[in-house]
Amino acid sequence: MSIFVASLGFGLVMSAILALAALGFTLQAGMTNVVNLAYGDMMTAGAFAALVGQSLLHLSLWPALFFGALVVALLSFAANRLLIGPFVRRGTKSFQMILVTFALGIIVEYVIVMKWGQNFYAYRGLSLSLFKWGSFELSYEQLTIVIMSALLLAGFHVLVRYSRMGRALRAMADDKQLARSCGVNVARLTDIVWLISGALAGISGVALAISSGSFNEILGANFMLVVVAAAILGGAGEPNGAMIGAVVVGFAMEVSTVWIPGSYSEAVALVLLIVGVVVRPQGLVAGRGQWVLAQ
């Protein structure tokens, strides 16, 4: 029983990180119809940017996290402006679009390898003390991550639900042409989507690195497919779905370790995705048909 409760705690942390990452991924996919295979490597870039922030700017742990988020937001903005956007405007076919992001991911990953090599790194200022409540125990960093994630997700929900920009975003997700003719500045919103999703990738990358204690150049690439699983399982292109999918996948991954070896927990998430795609392709929260299945 105590193992089960402990696994619930890890599931909570995993869901919190996954929800941020999946939200960013599904935003990109839903708003711009780009399935970004470089997303995991963007997360890694965030983790290493925070490392740079710590060593160059002498930031403490949490400011370094937001520094990482800022760097990846700008990186993701630039990637869209310079690379992905031009390809989309040209009407590149979906498979070639996937290859563009695939190639971008490989470039990002190996630029990191050139600078940092294939070694493990850890942040300064990680406390080793644990928050305990019965057999439920987490590190204080993990607890902070859960609270931060909840606040950010709530903030995002309020932004999309109640602000003028959120209304424009929802309009754009429904029908880009219609939104444009109603006076929504689609180009500017696309930039904002890439900034927000990049920031989410950065935050989740640093949070993942903090939560696992140490990280290397394949931190995000290894996590990538789990993020995709959460996003698709919840309903592709649907922000609320991504959060629900993240909770399902996160808890399934960690709670399954009670019965099966932990090295299979990623496989649990991926099998969930395969079953989900075959049985309920529209996702748990049926999206408004974004991620258009266009050629």
Add this chain to the structure above:
Amino acid sequence: MNHYLYYILTLGLYFFVYCLLGLGYNLQYGLAGIHNVANYIFVAFGAYITAVTSLGPSNSLVQSYILGTNIAWPLPLLVGAASGAFMSLLLGFIFLWKLKYQYQAIVTLVIAQVALLLIGNSTGLFNGFNGLAGVPQPLESVVNLAPVPYEAFFVGISAICALLGFAFMRRVVRSPLGRVLRSIREDESVASGFGRNVFRQQMLAFMVAGAMAGLGGGLLVEYLGSWTPGGWSTAEGFVVIAALIIGGTANNVGAALGAFIVPVLIYELTAFIPSFGPINSQTIDAFRWIAMGLMVLLFLWFRPQGVLPEPRRHFRLVDRILSGQDPMPGKELSLSEAVHGSDVVSDAKDAT
């Protein structure tokens, strides 16, 4: 002198194996339009099966695996190819049944990762993450050659396989199957509207591609002697995709050219960059991947069809109609008869 020759032969081997992989990938992506990002699992599966059928019974003290037998030489390769096709059949039901485009690509990636986790974590299957080692080289005791001539002999075997694959693909492209696959690639609903079973045709192409991948994997494992999960990540599969994109999608000669440009020129020749000071083997490896990624991006932007684009195939009849000539000189034929009449259609041939 000897080790230069040895090196050239190694490059030749990689060229022929990647030719085979590229041709198979061309069939499923270039012709049939299947969005498979993880072609490499079929290479890996073929390699594993070839390895266990030539290693002999499993000795759990050294390495443990299933299906350990020792069958006469060409058979392990054939069994490897057959198992690649069989795996394609099984996974094809997931990939090809309902999924399209981006979903298909993602699910292939996911299946590849699941396969990697399963094979890596279960030591009884193919010896887990440690992989298989000590795979015997084919006919080594029969031909009884010194290392370099033996290497030449092995490259000869792989060249024969690649040539057979090329000749086969040449036939497939011009066959009715090739035409159907191209029509599916261009527009599935039109193809099924004309009564073609899209799923069955794509599955056929997928299985043949799986067999070619399995054969390529078998050759690789017989050459390398060992095979571990670390050696077949998604990035390895990217080499094959990059080769086809750069060489020329839906063009067999392009696939061969890509196998020369990407795995041989970029991948192997960068090994000549001398390692000094800050440049070590790790940075050279990283540089290689970055160069390959940049090249794919540049090609997708400036020449998405590749160096050698898909040859235009035309029906002489349609060409005549389009250029305003008499469709069938010497025969009185209206345009609609020319298009729909059965005697005319049988007359129309693929121009080469």
